[in-house]
Amino acid sequence: MTISIQYVDPKTKTPLRKDDTAYYSETGSVYPIVNQIPRFVDSSQNYTQSFSLQWNKFSKTQIDDTDQKQSETRFFATTNWQPEELAGKNILEAGSGAGRFTRVILEKTSAHLWSFDYSEAVEANWQNNSKIAGGRLHLFQASIYEIPLPDSSFDKVFCFGVLQHTPNFEESVKSLIKYAKIGAEIVVDFYPIKGFWTKIHAKYLLRPLTKRMSHQTLLSIIERNIDSLMMIFDFLVKVRLGVLTRFLPIVDLRTIPSTLDKQKRREWAILDTFDMFSPEYDNPQRIKDVAAMFERHGAKVTFAGFVKSSAGTSAVVRGVRET
Structure with missing residues (x-):
């Protein structure tokens, strides 16, 4: 049986009062509802501004369509969940971006989804998914460190492609558990x-400069140079010098779905x-260290390793909360 979950004050965990415009706490805090989305943070000055830009500009780039099922494949391979086991369950999605995995859950399962992002990417998610939600999507804007929901509420919790971009990786894991x-x-x-060799890479060599640039300037530079970079990348792979591509200031094009047409592939390359x-934080982790974080914060690890699928290879840790 699905239990109703209500928003609480993210700081005090006390119940909130609601009207058509906002949620109100007993301590006087006001959390506005903007474009039908409750806002528990002000993203205008936080570290996620680059994500606000990218997910609203590229709002549909990674959303599955009839030509590719990259998000669906990655979701079920990474979680090892089956659609039928999620029926009627309460699921928490942390860091949903434009809603690529939100869409998978809403379309492929009958679960009830609470989904949030720290950035204004929630705007793109709402535009992409609200019409198909059927009342099962509860979308809000919040910090991973102060989630406005009661502790110990969810049957499943997942977070993809986000933790390395938070200020404190372990505190983020602790919060989710x-x-x-x-x-x-x-x-x-x-x-x-x-x-x-992980950080002997164009990304980490250039990030001290690029993360401080205007996001619009950085995006413009990438757009102007993406065609030549893609051509060089493809050439190096073709002549079996793919190892050298790590020194090119472009995403590994081999991670982009091969089913995309030329224009869609270019768009995906710009986005990635x-x-x-652009992100302020980029902190990759050793799998064994993330597994140890799970154990330290009350979750027994059931899997820690790489998951391979047609969507690529992901570093994954799964655990079950024990305490």
């Missing part, structure tokens, strides 16, 4: 450290290259 019920599962994926260079 406490929202799972005892016996419920938490699944995360993240950028892995594979060895000393901007995503490489």
Whole structure:
């Protein structure tokens, strides 16, 4: 049986009063509802401004369509969940971006989804998914460190492609675990450290400069140079010098779905290259270290390793909350 979950004050965990325009706490805090989305943070001055830009500009780039099912494939491979086991369950999605995985849950399962992002990407998610939600989507804007929901409320918790972009990776993991019920599962994926060579890469060599640039300027530079970079990348792979592509200031094009047409592939390349260079934080982790974080914060690890699928390879840790 699905239990109703209500928003609470993210700081005090006390119940909130609601009208058509906002949620109100007993302590006087006001959390406005803007464009039908409750806002528990002000994203105008926080570290997620680059994500606000990218997900509203590229709002549909990674949403599955009839030509590719990249998000669906990645979701079910990473979680190892089956659609039927999610029927009627309460699921928490942390860091939903434009809603690529939100769409998968709403279309492929009958689960009830609470989904949030720290950035204004929630605007894109709402535009992409509100019409198909059928009342099962509860979308809000909040910090991963102050989620406005009761602890121990969810049957499943997941967070994909987000943790490395938060200020404190372990505190983010700790926060997610406490929202799972005892016996419920938490699944995360993240950028892995594979060895000393991980940061010998154009991304990490250039990020000290690019993350301080105007996001619009950075995006313009990428758009102007993406065609030549793609051509060089493809040439190096063709002549079996793919190892050298790590020194090109462009995303690894081999991670982009091969089913995309030329224009869609270019769009995806711009998005992912901007995503490489613009975030304020980029902290890859060793899989064993993330597994240890789970154990330290009350979750028994059931899987820690790489998951391979037609959508690519992800570093994944799964755990079940014990305490």
